[in-house]
Amino acid sequence: MSNLFWNSLSRRRFLGVTSLAIGAAALGTKAKVMEALASSVADGTAVQSIRNVFTSCGMCVNKCGVIARVRNGVIEKLDPNPHFIKSRGMLCARGNAGLDMVYSPDRLKYPLIRTGERGSGQFRRASWDEALDLVAKNLNELAEKYTRAGTMFVSTEGFQEHFFTTFAECYGSPNTLRHPTLCLSSNIQGFSATFGTNPTPDVLNADYILMSGANRSEALLTPDSIDMITGEGGKRKIVYLDPRFTKTAAKADEWYPIKPGTDMAFILGMIHVIVTESLYDKTWVETNTVGMEQLIPHIQPYTPEWAEAECEVPATDIRRIAREFAAAAPKAVYYQGRRSSFFDNDTQMRRAMAILNVLAANWDRPGGMVPNSKVKLEGHDYLAPWYEDVPERLEKGDVAYLSNKDGSWKYFRDRVLEGTPYPVKGMMIYKQNPLVSVPNRAKTLAMMEQMEFICTIDITMNDTAWYSDVVLPESTYLERDDPIESLGGILPVVTTRNAVIPAMYESKSNLWIMQQLAKRLSGEIFESFNFTMEEYRHHQLKGKPQIAEALELKGVYYPKTTPTYGKFDGKRLKTRSGKIEIYSAKYAKKGLDPLPVYTAPEEVPQGKFRLILGRNAYFTHGTTAHNALLDDIVAENTLWLNTREAKRMGLKHGQMVRVKSPLAEEQLRLQVTQKIRPDCVYLSHGYGVLNKKQQLLQGKGGSDAALVEDKVEPISGNVAMHQTFVEISAA
Amino acid sequence: MERIVACITVLLFSVIFTVSAMAAEGGNPKKGKYLWKKNCKVCHVAGEEGGVLSPSTKTQKSWDRFFTKNKHKKKPEAWGKFSEKDLKDIQQYMYDHAMDSDQPETCG
Numbered sequence: 024m025s026n027l028f029w030n031s032l033s034r035r036r037f038l039g040v041t042s043l044a045i046g047a048a049a050l051g052t053k054a055k056v057m058e059a060l061a062s063s064v065a066d067g068t069a070v071q072s073i074r075n076v077f078t079s080c081g082m083c084v085n086k087c088g089v090i091a092r093v094r095n096g097v098i099e100k101l102d103p104n105p106h107f108i109k110s111r112g113m114l115c116a117r118g119n120a121g122l123d124m125v126y127s128p129d130r131l132k133y134p135l136i137r138t139g140e141r142g143s144g145q146f147r148r149a150s151w152d153e154a155l156d157l158v159a160k161n162l163n164e165l166a167e168k169y170t171r172a173g174t175m176f177v178s179t180e181g182f183q184e185h186f187f188t189t190f191a192e193c194y195g196s197p198n199t200l201r202h203p204t205l206c207l208s209s210n211i212q213g214f215s216a217t218f219g220t221n222p223t224p225d226v227l228n229a230d231y232i233l234m235s236g237a238n239r240s241e242a243l244l245t246p247d248s249i250d251m252i253t254g255e256g257g258k259r260k261i262v263y264l265d266p267r268f269t270k271t272a273a274k275a276d277e278w279y280p281i282k283p284g285t286d287m288a289f290i291l292g293m294i295h296v297i298v299t300e301s302l303y304d305k306t307w308v309e310t311n312t313v314g315m316e317q318l319i320p321h322i323q324p325y326t327p328e329w330a331e332a333e334c335e336v337p338a339t340d341i342r343r344i345a346r347e348f349a350a351a352a353p354k355a356v357y358y359q360g361r362r363s364s365f366f367d368n369d370t371q372m373r374r375a376m377a378i379l380n381v382l383a384a385n386w387d388r389p390g391g392m393v394p395n396s397k398v399k400l401e402g403h404d405y406l407a408p409w410y411e412d413v414p415e416r417l418e419k420g421d422v423a424y425l426s427n428k429d430g431s432w433k434y435f436r437d438r439v440l441e442g443t444p445y446p447v448k449g450m451m452i453y454k455q456n457p458l459v460s461v462p463n464r465a466k467t468l469a470m471m472e473q474m475e476f477i478c479t480i481d482i483t484m485n486d487t488a489w490y491s492d493v494v495l496p497e498s499t500y501l502e503r504d505d506p507i508e509s510l511g512g513i514l515p516v517v518t519t520r521n522a523v524i525p526a527m528y529e530s531k532s533n534l535w536i537m538q539q540l541a542k543r544l545s546g547e548i549f550e551s552f553n554f555t556m557e558e559y560r561h562h563q564l565k566g567k568p569q570i571a572e573a574l575e576l577k578g579v580y581y582p583k584t585t586p587t588y589g590k591f592d593g594k595r596l597k598t599r600s601g602k603i604e605i606y607s608a609k610y611a612k613k614g615l616d617p618l619p620v621y622t623a624p625e626e627v628p629q630g631k632f633r634l635i636l637g638r639n640a641y642f643t644h645g646t647t648a649h650n651a652l653l654d655d656i657v658a659e660n661t662l663w664l665n666t667r668e669a670k671r672m673g674l675k676h677g678q679m680v681r682v683k684s685p686l687a688e689e690q691l692r693l694q695v696t697q698k699i700r701p702d703c704v705y706l707s708h709g710y711g712v713l714n715k716k717q718q719l720l721q722g723k724g725g726s727d728a729a730l731v732e733d734k735v736e737p738i739s740g741n742v743a744m745h746q747t748f749v750e751i752s753a754a
Numbered sequence: 755m756e757r758i759v760a761c762i763t764v765l766l767f768s769v770i771f772t773v774s775a776m777a778a779e780g781g782n783p784k785k786g787k788y789l790w791k792k793n794c795k796v797c798h799v800a801g802e803e804g805g806v807l808s809p810s811t812k813t814q815k816s817w818d819r820f821f822t823k824n825k826h827k828k829k830p831e832a833w834g835k836f837s838e839k840d841l842k843d844i845q846q847y848m849y850d851h852a853m854d855s856d857q858p859e860t861c862g
Binding site: 179180181185197201202203208209211212215219220221266314404406409413415424426427428429542597598599601609712739 | 784785788789791792795799813815853854856858859860861862
């Protein structure tokens with residue numbers, strides 16, 4: 024398809040058109056960045072409309088820059104935006120496959136109202152007015168019966184999520200429930216407790232990188248996935264710990280199949296070496312941190328020999344790696360990764376990682392841990408009405424450090440099922456798919472079962488939509504104008520989305536949906552939504568014409584192309600002491616360990632395996648599972664089992680097996696491989712769906728959400744997904 | 755309400771004195787947020803008299819000092835518009851979302 028395009032419009036012409044368009048186009052108008060008319064070469068009669076639209080990918084969290092190639096109103100190809108420095112001018116397989124999100128025959132096309140039992144899949148087509156009236160009626164009735172806290176608002180990140188959480192606040196519910204406690208909340212907590220923020224590792228400039236299970240070659244994160252294999256003049260060394268030999272392991276200099284849940288032992292062993300051998304910058308530590316005097320005695324028992332017995336990485340290697348790491352400091356980082364929903368000690372494990380980084384004196388230094396920069400935009404100034412007698416968050420007090428905006432999935436759901444301290448009977452969902460993403464699917468189903476009303480806004484009939492009462496079709500990221508988005512990082516960027524084509528069928532943007540609901544609820548609520556997207560974006564860029572110009576010219580704005588280091592030198596950090604906190608006094612005050620204390624994970628019971636989760640590079644959780652272009656590459660998840668164990672059990676590669684956990688039994692195809700420890704099995708997340716609508720997923724793979732128990736990390740409220748043991752047998 | 759904390763510089767100097775911090779307790783932070791946005795943000799935005807101010811501008815100790823000692827001395831009439839309960843609610847909101855508060859960063 025790209026060849027056809029380039030036949031009609033050469034790169035030189037493309038660039039020429041770009042510069043012409045800059046003068047004419049204005050942000051938010053229908054003239055999107057570049058437009059050209061080219062005569063058809065083929066028959067000489069038809070005039071073809073060829074448009075090239077800057078936008079931002081919506082296939083995962085990275086928001087990489089995209090140029091959409093549109094011919095006669097049809098998106099033919101998605102290319103990377105070479106100016107987009109965050110993604111280093113690249114676009115992955117998922118980004119390329121975004122076309123199918125628009126043109127999938129299975130996407131949601133019209134508002135739907137359930138007619139059969141929940142989960143029967145029986146819906147009828149409704150008009151927008153009828154569906155929105157029904158949602159508004161239920162929201163009002165729920166507020167009357169259960170207070171406004173009786174409806175929960177479930178969502179996940181995205182350029183239009185803000186309108187959903189704003190709607191929840193204006194409606195008056197404190198119960199928003201987002202994705203971080205299924206992902207990285209323990210990571211954020213551990214690093215923030217140390218640095219006052221969750222910094223970004225300067226992967227591009229680091230000479231020595233340690234990674235624990237952060238599978239950057241498959242769980243892609245820009246720019247880290249690209250920078251990881253770049254390095255500087257061959258000096259880069261990557262040491263990777265993972266019970267699986269992932270593609271990141273293949274790229275690493277050293278790989279250790281660490282025993283799951285023992286990474287903290289490895290890190291404490293390293294800290295022991297660095298402290299006892301005085302391999303750290305004492306002056307720097309004394310000036311910039313608090314708590315070294317408590318760390319020194321604390322670390323004494325954690326020798327490399329002790330660590331070896333726990334984590335199965337040889338003590339000689341721990342010692343050597345610690346010395347190499349210290350020698351490379353400050354251009355050495357222990358990369359904290361992103362998803363940290365592994366074990367119930369995860370916040371303290373990330374604290375240990377953070378402390379090791381402190382000993383490298385890499386804070387705010389090239390190749391170290393760099394506090395994020397962000398381009399400030401004008402915020403949405405709204406005033407949520409005040410309602411008397413609305414109780415506090417449902418799970419308030421259940422988690423040591425609960426985010427008011429994110430909540431904690433595990434505790435929240437348990438509270439709903441208990442009905443304490445008050446009932447929650449309404450559920451509004453935007454973009455999140457909890458039946459696939461939250462461990463212990465049976466509990467999620469039970470929670471939904473007791474709801475009096477459920478409305479889902481999505482682009483596809485996923486499992487959660489399937490169990491809803493009203494389903495509202497959102498337009499895809501390629502069919503709508505989105506707000507201006509400021510993406511923080513070492514090199515911050517500003518991006519946006521421009522509608523590549525008009526919204527298909529009857530799909531609508533989430534902003535429109537929220538506006539229509541707000542109108543139906545009250546004039547006071549609508550006041551906070553009374554604007555157009557064009558006005559909203561104009562407000563965001565008030566006084567910043569350079570950003571508007573750059574977005575038109577290059578599809579991205581960035582204030583600098585080289586990092587700024589040392590901007591926090593001599594400045595107060597956002598910790599209680601204002602310094603880096605090796606010892607956390609606030610943890611001590613809450614009765615938590617002020618320094619990381621190691622607790623060994625439960626041993627794998629005889630005859631069972633530890634179930635571990637992850638994903639591949641063609642897949643973003645449940646969001647992209649149902650995509651024909653990606654389905655061509657990976658069509659289902661398989662169960663990885665070590666070759667030795669498969670032989671012992673008489674199981675063959677490719678056969679169907681049963682995976683039985685304390686919660687459920689799933690069947691999927693076996694992948695016999697040496698790339699996994701013998702005591703673990705692995706499957707990728709997001710298959711084994713319940714709905715009968717997503718045609719590509721029918722009968723494919725097994726559901727991790729069904730199998731995995733809902734264990735939890737109590738400091739951040741993050742789930743602990745790697746603490747479930749399963750039995751395997753031939754199907 | 756006008757010019758709450760209009761002169762941040764004066765305030766910052768005023769809080770240098772060592773004062774035993776009194777953590778806000780008992781206020782309703784949700785109500786405090788509403789009152790803050792409805793009344794205080796009128797002046798405390800870019801280009802207005804009070805200048806940009808948000809809960810995360812100050813530490814918890816600084817907010818407590820402000821509410822117990824300073825009491826918006828730059829413009830006391832703005833302070834006087836609020837009931838004791840209102841001020842407690844606003845203090846709680848500012849404290850709960852201060853620079854060094856326990857509210858974690860998030861994703862997205």
